[in-house]
Amino acid sequence: MKTRDKIIQASIALFNEQGERNVTTNHIAAHLSISPGNLYYHFRNKEDIILSIYEEYARSLLLEALPKVSAEVKPLDSLILYMDAVSQTTRKFRFFYSNLPVLLDKNPSLREKYVEVQHTIAERIRELLLALRSAEIIAFDDDELDDIVSILRLINTFWISFYQTQTIVNEVNDSVFYQGVLKILVILKPYTTEVAKEELLKARDLYQQKYEQALASA
Template identity: 70%
Template structure:
């Protein structure tokens, strides 16, 4: 692996384990056994590392692996696939989501990139919901769609922060993420049409089961 990639990988691990604000570039260099000078050859500062992490990983994960509206994929499967992708990204970059407003405020380039990526995601979520409506699986008014999409993105983005504020333990496990998915399903549920209700409730039951199973493991 190239040094640049090693720095990125080590930073993600350290940020997730210790919290981004507790990790300096010196910590990262020491962890890799390289000199601070070598690190600064690849990155100007910590903000630069965080920007690169967001660009190279979150963008790939969120955009390239995000399910496209596709006639071969059942619409409800597409939305479940999407939630898996979003929550997987959250788990992998939890340092990012647990301190998002501060990270963005400190780093205008990151903020611009984030707003751009979020615009893309909002567009994709809108398309997914519209495809569910076209398949007679959901029903909502056009005028409500932007608000529904905003609420889904807000709950996705801040689920982890909300969990952390509500609980005194800082342990993260799969159950935390399945609880987040279940919140998303509760938001969507009232818009599910009668003919899709059974399939939807099956999906919800599956996530409840996954959540319980991961609580047992934890």
Template identity: 35%
Template sequence: MAKSSKENTYEKIISASIKLFNEQGERYITTNHIVAYLGISPGNLYYYFQNKEEIIKEIFKRYEEELLEFVQGAVPEIEGYAAFRYIFKILDIIWNYRFIFTDLSVLLEKNEPLNEMQRDYINNKIAPLINHYFDLFIGNGLILMNPIDLKIFKNNFWLLIRYWFDYDKRVRGELNQDSKLRGSIHVLGLLKPYLSEEDKLIFDEIYLKLSQGIDL
């Protein structure tokens, strides 16, 4: 029973931290805010985490594992709504940890181990998967790109996904559920110039349907 209680407290600290960081911004939340929100003593928090940086590192690990699990397990399709749903799911995962991406530069600048962890994650786990999928799409004739276009596109694809919520927040002042929808349409829009004429028409259809009632 004691072990279960400890594990529960650990998870509560993580969940509360994600919630507070997302809602108010990581830089404005201290460990005192977290313990006050949970109604626990500082000693309970420091039993599991020496400081806020350790909490952030654990949250980073969870984000990376969740995103990698999805990307590895779901082969994306460059086909109308299937492609949109794939991109939307990626942004949905990022949305759950959005404080990371609205405060990313600050987080990485002040935490070199975290910076190294993120660099390794992108270079050795995410980038090879992106390369594999787009090489596959080109080989199957689903998208039409030359090697130069492909290199530029892959960088732009990841940059837009990674920094979308930071951009949207700065432009609109706050984030909401429509931010994911806007991001998905813009990321999918990167593909449009390289699609067949038939698939371009499908993209326009998706754009018109999904843009009803929201400001893109």
């Protein structure tokens, strides 16, 4: 692995474990047993590292994880894939979601990239919801679509921050991410058609089981 990639991966791990605000470039260099000068050869500052991390996040989510609606994948399967993608990416980059407004305020380039990526994510969610409606899995009026998309994105983006404000022990483990997925299913349940309700409840039971297993092993 190249030094630049090692810096990115080490930064993600340290930011997740200790919180981005508590980690400096010197900490990252020491963790990798390299000189600060070597780190600065690849990145100008910590904000530059975070921007590169977000670019990796965007590639991971949009190109590899977040499913596209297609004839080959059933709409309900696409929903499950979407929830898995959200859970996996938020888990890997959880530090980013814990301190999002501050990170965006400190880094205009990051904000610009973030807004661009979020527009693409919103469009993907919109396509998924329309496919679910076409397959008669959920039902909603056209004027509700934008609000449903926004609510789902709110859960995806701010669930971790909300959770951390509701507990004395500021720890984020796998069970927290499965809770977030369950919140998405709660939002979708009132829109679910009678013929599809059983399948959606199966998905809910699956993630409830994952949540309980993660909670027991925490």
